[in-house]
Every structure is written in C-alpha cells, then in structure tokens.
Amino acid sequence: MSNLTFTSVTEENRSEFHRLMQQYAKELDEHQNRTTDPEMLRKWTDRIIEKQSERGKYLNLFYSDGIAAGFFFGRIDLPEDKGFTKEGWGCIVEFYVIPECRGKGCGREMFLHLQAMFRKDGAKKMYLTADPVTGKPFWEAMGFIGTGKISSENGQQIYEKAIPDEAISFSAREFIDLETARKIAQAQWNAPEQYESIVHFTFSGKTETDCFNVVAQNEAGNVVGRLFCLQNREDKSLWYYGDLFVVPEYRRRHIAMKMLEFTEHVLCDKWCGALRCYVEPENAVSLDFQAKAGFTERPYQGFNKLINDGQLMFEKALPTFNVTEACDKTAAQYIAAIFNSNAEALHSRMIPYREWCGLLSANDPDEKHFLICNGAVPCAYLKVNGLESCDETGWISMLAVAPSFQRKGAGAYAVRFAEKFLRNAGKSCVRIHTTQDNMPARNLYEKCGYSLEDIRTDNDTLTYSKYF
Template sequence: MQPTPCPPYNPLFRREAALDCIIKRGFLFFMKRGKDVLERIIVQISRYLSEALAAEIARAQWHSDAPVWVNRLRRDIFDEDADGACFEVVARTAGGEAVGRLHCIRNRQDPTLWYYGDLFVVPAYRRSGIALLMLEEAKNHLLEIGARRLRCYVEPQNTPSLRLQEKAGFLEKPFENFNHLQNEGRIMLECELPLPFTVIPATADEACFVFGLYAQNRTALHAGSITLSEWRELLACGDADEAHFLICKGAMPAAYMKLNGLLNTDTAYLSMLFVAKRHQREGIGRFAVGYAERFLAARGFAAVGVQTTADNLPAQALYKACGYSDVSSTEAERRRFVKRLNEAAQTPTP
C-alpha cells in the first residue's frame, strides 16, 4: 500500500522533510511519515484535563499513573487556576496517546506576561518537531487572549533546550523572578509576541460593529443612545474634518476610534475611543493611540489633544502612560490631555 502523500514541506520544521502540519478545526495536526505509515499528531489547548488524559500524561511524563503523580499534575493547574491564569498544551496521537505536554502560567503582576514550563515529549517522538509545534500553538492561543511576552527558564548546561528556545524565537534576558517559581541559577529567555491588531476605516458598512461596541461602553462614556441608523449616517457623511477607524483583532472589530480637527493647522483630537469589554486590558487602547499619533504626524500636525470624564480613571492612566500631559484645571469635570507629536518618537508605541 502506498503511504498517503504529505502536504508541502513547511520550512518552519526543517529538521526532517517528512514533517508537515495543517490547521484543522482549531487544532494543529501533524504528520510523521514512517516506513509505510502516515501518523497524525493532534496538538490542542486545554484549561482542564479529563481524568483519563491526566492519567495518560502522568504515565508518559513520570512513568506512573499512581495518585501521587496524577495529583502532581493536578497541583500544577490547581495552584494557578484563578481567572484563567494557566492552561495546558497537549500533543496526542490519533489514538489518544499523550506524547507531549507543556504548562503555561500567567504573571500575577503583568497579565500580558506568561511563562511556560514542564515541557516534555516522550522519547519515541523526540527530535520530530513536536516541541516546536506545541510552542507555536501556545503562542497562537496567547495572542488571542492578549499576551505580549512568553518566558521560560533553562539550566545553563541544557544545550538541547537552549537550541529549541533559539529556534522558537526566544532571546536571553536579565534574570527576573516569575510569581512564586524558584528559577535562580537558570537562564531567563523571552519571546515577544506580535500584536494581532490591524486598523481599517469605519464606514457605513461597518456601522453595526460600531453600534455594538458603543452600546457596551455607553455607561462608561456618560453618553446618550445612538441608534444604528444614526451611526450609519455619521459614518457615511464624509466630513473632511473627521476620520473613523475600527481596530481589529485578527478580522474581528475590537475597538472604535474617531479623530477630528483634521482641518486644523496645529492640533487635532482623538475625540472618541472605546474597546469591546472582552478585549479590554489587551493593549488595544495603547495600540490605537500610537496609530492615531502616527496618522496625525504624517499629516503635519504638531500635537494631539484628548479629553475624558473625571471618573474615567482607566482612560486617564492610558493617556499618561502614552506620554500625554494633563492640562485641565483641578476643578474641571473633564480631564484634558495634550501631547506634542515631536515627543511621540520618544514614547514607545506598538
């Protein structure tokens, strides 16, 4: 019998030309060609493991599914399971056998920083790219939940692991502790995760998204109701003094931003910015502010102005973090912020 042909070779896994991968139904499938066999490995994300899978991982990683070992695995998750603060990446054969695993934990001080550890691949499947596949699936998931950095710690003498981190895009960084973990004496490495955001014009065709985003944030904005038809009219009017944008995460709209004062000569204004509730605290606001600054600087503006209500502390913190100066009076009900665009080059933006 002829083996099933593999898909075209993916250069990401250049160790063996027999290794290829495809994305299917949200899981990563991986084919390993034997003599006459085409084997499929499934790499998936799991926050909670089934009892059977936990026992399977314990047998694969510690060669026993006795309660002491299964409970060790449970403890890894139990200790970090607060507000989705950890997850597992598991590699399994099509028959359900666990052949690899890694554990990811969120930082308690910085929710955009994550750690991965407990990486293992069973001996029969090592040197076949499974570790890289699990890391790539972890990164993809982390991007979806707003992470910016992934960290690991490696013993200085563990050359194979250091080579793996280099292939996966990790760079050595000055040592810092992570949560309660004891990693002194190890090399700390981090990988920057690219922001998954894009910006598109918000036109009347996108009014339904702006309408939905606005409805989620109307209370915080202290604003009145705006109907869908009113949003369509606003976005279709073609006012040369305004520009409207949607910030998307992947293809999905996650925030709306409006700039006005475009007919001015010195200062333009970021007059409206609101983010979908499920995507807040993912860096979208900072990304949007940086985009607005670059957009206005390219059009010759010298400064950007913005204002918020006095009780909108998250927005005020965002603008201060982006280098804006509070120029409002102490008693003002609305806080006014300004930034000179020649300062933008000195303030890092995504």
C-alpha cells in the first residue's frame, strides 16, 4: 500500500476537491443512468466545504504518494439535523477513491480513519447508502449489513454497522521499513522528515549488538506508540529499553504497559535475563510507571555508548528458564539428544535412549535428574547426586547444554538451581568434576564462584568446589 496522508480541504486544495467530486459524480451517473447538473454539483461541493467546520462534520482529502486520490465526508447525526437522520449515529455521506488506487487497501484505510473519528466523538453505530455497482461490494467487505430499507433521499439501500472498540496491534520490528519510520517520526515528533534518525538508531544497534523497535498501531495503521530496545555489548543477556512514547490522544489506555509486556515476551525469546532503563529523577510519571511494571532502582551503571548521566537506573529480571524433573520416557528422549550432542566434549561414549530410560526409571534416591527449559523447550540436562551421603557435599555430576542453547545462560541457571536444591537437601558444599580441556565448563564454574580444588594428572580430571 502507498504512503497515505489525510488533510482537511483548504483554499490551496479546494480545486482538487472540486475535481474529485466531478469524477465521483460522473461515475455515479454512469451507474444510475442519470446526469447531475454541474451547477448543482458545484453548490453541493461548496456546501460540504463550509460544513467541515461544524460540530460533528468530517471532510478529508487523502493523498497517495502526494497525489490527491480520494475523499470522504461524514457526520454524526444531531437532533437539529434535517432530512433522514439517526440521532447519535455516524453517517458516511460521500466516499470516493480514484480507480487507480482501488484494490490496494486505500479505501479500507480511509474508512478506518473516518470510523476512528466517529468513535472519538462517541458514535456507537454508523450507516450509509451504497451505490449498487462499486459501493455495495466494498461496504459489505467492510462489515456493513443491508437493512432492506430504501432511502427516501436517493433511492438506495441503507447499510448499517456497529462501531467496534478500537483494536491496537503490537509488533516487533527488527528492521524498520521507511513507511513505518516516517509514521513513527510523525507520531513522536510531528516531523515525518526526521525518519532517518529512526533508521540510524536501528543501523547502529544492529551493527554493534542487536536491537529492535516495538510499534503500537491503531486499526488504520497509524503509529500510536513506540519503544526501542538495545542489547548490551558486554553482557548479551542484558537489554535496555527507552524512547517510549504514546501519542496524547491514546494515553490512559494502558498502551505503554502493553507495549512493555509485549517487549518482555520478545526478549524472552532472545534469552534476555534482565531489562534496564534510565529515568530523570524529576519525572514522577515515569518513576511511577517503572514501579508498576516491576522495575527496581539499582546503582547507576553505563550502557554501551548511551548518555544517561544524572538519571536513575532501574532493572527488572525476566524469567528465562524453568526446571522440570526428568523421570519418564519423553524426558529420556530429550536427555539422550542433549547428552549425545556433547559426548565428545565430555569424553564419553554415546548413551542410547533405552539406556537413559533405564537410568531414569531406576529411581535411585541418591540422585536426581532435571531438564532446564526455556518455556516448554528443553535446553540442558542436569544431574545431581550425593543426596543419601552423610557428609556435607553434594555433586553436580552431569551438566550438558544443547549446542544451539549454549552461551545463552542455561548453564549458569542450571548451576544456580543445583546449588539451591542441594542447600535445601542439607548440603553445605557443591563439587563438580570436569576435564582440563573443557574450557567452556571451566569458565562457567569459575564465573559462578567455584574454586579449583584438585587436579588428577593420571586422568586429567579437575575438581571444582564451592562452599555456602
């Protein structure tokens, strides 16, 4: 669909409106085998222009890529209106799209634009009379239903439709398109020509780390809100959100909170463990918003190249992983796939599915098996043992992360879970065996606070330990 803009009729575009009205009248005359008097049409056109300043009257020209491509004239019927009226209803009096722009979504966007005007001024229903050739199929596609009644004013059937509550859609834009960038710039700064700054921020974020925009749009496709998310350079599980705005007429409808909730869902799929933002100390509205959204103030730290001096820093932990105990054949399938994909690094043979089924069904009280999941999808296998021993030590006897999920925090989460589980089982120390050449595992354990305790040169085994 082309880039559409709407404007009222002014002295500058008055002649364009007259020209479109002449095309519109000619088409209707052909459909109804009649001839409209040019002078009468001119007077009616001028009268419509005069009426656009009255309460409850809506006259808009619309442009497609700068070309005048159609118009609509609507009203909300008032008690003082004469002729056929439905008090409080929206009435679509005139509606026209040039043939070159039909079938491209322009008419639908025009209709949604007018419907939003009706809704804003309190109308709950709307009606119109439809030309049977081009009007009837279009309006039926827009959800209007024929009443079977004929208008005494033009002899055409009357169609009606309830005005629904406005639907706001949310989308994550990894690579912003020019049309959306212009709409964001128009909504946020009333300057569509500043779209390049939206593109620049996206380019910088994508080339340095990762980023995306969350865009809120009304049913007419207009941008009513937006926020920007950026990944941290050093900690890939840390993200920032900012540049949050909602256009004034859509505030107090919880759109900002819904955008943030949508953002958190997107970030969970990007393995985000924490979301950060910065707020000016005197911005009471934003401070209250962060509190309601579950953010907690933290000591100030910088973020990439962003300039946030003098601002307060807030963070919120996002739930990335969960744990399920592995005890059935389905779990054995996942464990076999995860373990065998790591068998070489673990210096182990491949263990077939049936053998895993036997290990899980043995119900050994000294050990427990777990799957670390993102949502319902298993990412890692964890085994702890030493539960029946009388000493202080519990063991992480196996930790394997599926290759596609490595370096995304699943291993660190598994270690933290094992520590909590073993502490609750009465242990005060956790030990782990690994090999000297398994650097990913060694780095993980050391990052989690484990100390190298023993090196066995005969079989190249290292023992790491951590005391609570």
